Amino acid sequence: MATHYLDDRGPETVNRLLLWKPVIDGHQSMSQFFRLKQMNEMMLGRGGDRINWHRRCLEGEVVEVAGYSMTPALVSQISALSLQPSAWMDGVGVIWIEAAREKLPQVVAKLHEQWPADRLTVELCSGVPFWQVPDTYDAECLSTLTVKCLKQADGVCHA
Numbered sequence: 001m002a003t004h005y006l007d008d009r010g011p012e013t014v015n016r017l018l019l020w021k022p023v024i025d026g027h028q029s030m031s032q033f034f035r036l037k038q039m040n041e042m043m044l045g046r047g048g049d050r051i052n053w054h055r056r057c058l059e060g061e062v063v064e065v066a067g068y069s070m071t072p073a074l075v076s077q078i079s080a081l082s083l084q085p086s087a088w089m090d091g092v093g094v095i096w097i098e099a100a101r102e103k104l105p106q107v108v109a110k111l112h113e114q115w116p117a118d119r120l121t122v123e124l125c126s127g128v129p130f131w132q133v134p135d136t137y138d139a140e141c142l143s144t145l146t147v148k149c150l151k152q153a154d155g156v157c158h159a
Contacts, residue, residue: 003083011091018149020142021099024107026081030054037065054079085114095121095149097142123149 003022006013023029034053041051057063057075064070094115098104104112104122112122125141 001081003086003088004081006088006092007086011088014092016093016095018095018097018146020097020146022083022096023081024083024111027079030075030079033065034063034070037063040066083111085111089119090116091119093119093121095123097123097125097145097149099126099139099142100124101126121149 002017002019006017031054034057037053038051053063053065054075057070057072058079060072062069062071096112098108100108102124103109104124112120123145125139125145
C-alpha cells in the first residue's frame with residue numbers, strides 16, 4: 001500500500017522507506033490470509049470440507065479471519081494491488097528486509113533486478129511467514145535488524 005501511495009503522491013513525499021517482507025502480490029497475500037480461517041476451522045473440528053474463503057468473500061460474504069471482518073470491498077481492493085517497478089523507485093531510498101532463511105525468493109530477486117541499485121538495500125532476516133504461525137511470536141532478528149538500519153545515517157545497514 002505504501003508503494004501505491006508513492007505512485008499517487010510522488011517520490012518527494014518521503015526520503016526513505018523501510019519495508020518488512022513487503023507484499024508483492026495482493027491476491028496471493030489475501031489467499032494466504034484466508035488460510036488462517038481454514039486452519040482455525042480445522043483446529044476447531046469444523047474444517048472437514050475445504051472452503052475457499054477468499055472466493056466466498058469476493059462473492060459477497062463478510063468473512064471473519066483472526067478477529068477481523070474481511071469485507072468484499074476491502075479484500076477486492078487489496079487483491080488488486082501488486083508491487084511493480086515505478087518512477088518513485090528512482091527517488092526514494094528503500095531498505096527491504098526480507099524474511100528468508102538463506103536467499104531471496106525468486107520473485108523478490110526478479111523485482112530487485114529492476115530496481116535502481118543505489119536506491120535499494122536488501123537484508124535477509126531468518127523468519128517464518130505469519131500465516132504459518134497460528135500464534136504470535138517474537139521476531140528478534142527483525143527487531144534487531146530494523147533498529148540497526150534506522151540508526152544508519154545513509155540508510156545502508158548490515159547485520
